[in-house]
Amino acid sequence: xxxxxxxxxxxxxxxxxxxxxxxxxxxxxxxxxxxxxxxxxxxxxxxxxxxxxxxxxxxxxxxxxxxxxxxxxxxxxxxxxxxxxxxxxxxxxxxxxxxxxxxxxxxxxxxxxxxxxxxxxxxxxxxxx
Numbered sequence: 001x002x003x004x005x006x007x008x009x010x011x012x013x014x015x016x017x018x019x020x021x022x023x024x025x026x027x028x029x030x031x032x033x034x035x036x037x038x039x040x041x042x043x044x045x046x047x048x049x050x051x052x053x054x055x056x057x058x059x060x061x062x063x064x065x066x067x068x069x070x071x072x073x074x075x076x077x078x079x080x081x082x083x084x085x086x087x088x089x090x091x092x093x094x095x096x097x098x099x100x101x102x103x104x105x106x107x108x109x110x111x112x113x114x115x116x117x118x119x120x121x122x123x124x125x126x127x128x129x
Contacts, residue, residue: 014063018052038109074113
C-alpha cells in the first residue's frame with residue numbers, strides 16, 4: 001500500500017471515476033492520505049461525486065507519473081471523524097472549505113483494492129490491499 005500511496009502523492013493529481021446511472025464520471029482529485037493502515041481520499045458530501053459513491057461505492061483511480069501509470073479498483077467506504085481530522089491536518093489548505101464533523105466533509109478508505117502499476121519498461125505490478 002505504501003507504494004500506491006507514494007505513486008499517487010508524487011503524481012499530485014489523480015483521476016477518480018464513479019458511476020452515475022449508466023454514465024461514467026471522471027474528475028481530478030489531489031487528496032490522498034494513509035491513516036490507521038488504510039488509504040483515504042476526501043471530498044464534500046454535497047458534491048455529485050459523494051452522491052454517486054453513496055449509490056455505487058465501486059470506484060477507479062488512475063494517475064500518471066514519469067514513465068508509468070497506475071490504475072486502482074476499489075470499494076469506497078466512509079471513514080470516521082479521526083480520519084477526517086488526519087486528512088485535514090495533511091491538507092491544511094482544505095480547512096477553509098471543510099472542518100471535521102461539519103456534515104459535509106467526507107473521507108473514504110479504499111477497501112478490497114487492486115492497484116496495477118504499469119511502465120513502458122517493466123511488467124505490470126499488482127498490489128492488493
